[in-house]
Amino acid sequence: MDLDTLCRRLPKAELHLHIEGTFEPELMFAIAARNGLRIPYGSVEEVRAAYEFDDLQSFLDIYYQGASVLLTEQDFHDLAWAYLQRAAADGVGHAEIFFDPQTHTDRGVAFETVLDGLWSALRRAEHELGMSSALILCFLRHLSPEAAMATLEQALPHRDRIVGVGLDSSERGRPPSLFREVFDRARAAGFRAVAHAGEEGPPAYVSEALDLLHVARVDHGVRAIEDEALMQRLVDDGVPLTVCPLSNVKLRVFDTLADHVLGRMLARGVRVTVNSDDPAYFGGYVAENFARTAEALHLGHAELATLAKNSFEASFLPPERIRQLCDEVDRFVAAHRES
Ligand code: ADE
Ligand code: ZN
Numbered sequence: 001m002d003l004d005t006l007c008r009r010l011p012k013a014e015l016h017l018h019i020e021g022t023f024e025p026e027l028m029f030a031i032a033a034r035n036g037l038r039i040p041y042g043s044v045e046e047v048r049a050a051y052e053f054d055d056l057q058s059f060l061d062i063y064y065q066g067a068s069v070l071l072t073e074q075d076f077h078d079l080a081w082a083y084l085q086r087a088a089a090d091g092v093g094h095a096e097i098f099f100d101p102q103t104h105t106d107r108g109v110a111f112e113t114v115l116d117g118l119w120s121a122l123r124r125a126e127h128e129l130g131m132s133s134a135l136i137l138c139f140l141r142h143l144s145p146e147a148a149m150a151t152l153e154q155a156l157p158h159r160d161r162i163v164g165v166g167l168d169s170s171e172r173g174r175p176p177s178l179f180r181e182v183f184d185r186a187r188a189a190g191f192r193a194v195a196h197a198g199e200e201g202p203p204a205y206v207s208e209a210l211d212l213l214h215v216a217r218v219d220h221g222v223r224a225i226e227d228e229a230l231m232q233r234l235v236d237d238g239v240p241l242t243v244c245p246l247s248n249v250k251l252r253v254f255d256t257l258a259d260h261v262l263g264r265m266l267a268r269g270v271r272v273t274v275n276s277d278d279p280a281y282f283g284g285y286v287a288e289n290f291a292r293t294a295e296a297l298h299l300g301h302a303e304l305a306t307l308a309k310n311s312f313e314a315s316f317l318p319p320e321r322i323r324q325l326c327d328e329v330d331r332f333v334a335a336h337r338e339s
Pocket of ligand 2: 017
C-alpha cells in the first residue's frame, strides 16, 4: 500500500480543526450567491491564488472575510457536512471541531443559528457516516475577555452540545493570562479546556495555558521546543499537543516540512498529534498532513501508529472507546507491515 493510501486508511481522530477553515471556495461562492452577497473575487481560482500568507494575521484577515457570507442555519449545516464527509474519507473516526461564534454573532447572526446548523451536521455524520464528533467553542483572543465572558454566557444553556472551550485568533501580545477568569468559569460549568499557544507566541504562553487556563491539551505548542524545561514538563505530564504541520509551513512558522519539529518532539516522547487546522486554506486535509509529514520527516509505521493512537488518547472520548479505537490502530498497522 502506498503512503497516501495508508495515511488515508489509518484510523485517527482530528482534534484541531476550525470549521470556518474548511470553507472551500466553491461552497463560498454558492453560499454567497444564495444569500445575495458578493465576495471580492471573480473566480474560485482567484480565491485560491489569494491564499499566500506571511504570518498568522495575514491568514486571519482572509479567513474572517470568507466566513462573513455565512448567515443561515443551512449555511452552517452545509459547511460542517462538507467537512465531515471529507474527514470520513480521510479515516477520521472521531472529530473535535472548533467553531468561532463571535465571528458570526458580531455580524448579527444568532448564536443558536450557528450551533443548530453545526449540530444537525454532526448528528447526520453519526447516522450516515458512523463518525462521532464534538464541538469546542473558541473565544477570539483579539477581542476582550469581557466579550469572551458574554459568549460563554450564551453557551451555558447549550452545555449538552458543546464539549469544551478553546482560545484562538491573533496570538502575539494576547497571552492566555488575559482569559483566566472566563476559563475558570467555563471549567466550573463542566466544559473541557484547550487553547492555542506557542504557534507564533513564545513558550511562556504554553506554560500559562497549562498553569492558568488548566488546559487538557495545547493547540500547536510547537514553540515549546525552544524551552527544554517546558519540553520535559510536556513529556512528564503527558500533555497532548495538536500539531498542524501544513498550517505551520503555510503561515511560515517553519520554512519547510523538513524543518518541522514534530519528528523531534515525537522522538522526545511528547504526545503529539497531527491535524489540519484550516484545510481549505492550507492545502490539505488530515490524511495529507500525515502523508506529507511522514515523507518529509521519514516517519515509519511505528511513528504513524503512535500519532494515530495519540489522537484518540488525547480526545475527550470515554476511556473504553479510546481503548477500542487504539486497538483498531494496532490491528490496522499489524495488517499492513512495512515491507
Ligand atoms: N483560527 C483559525 N486558525 C487559527 C490558527 N492557526 N491560529 C489561531 N487562530 C486560528
Ligand atoms: Zn488552529
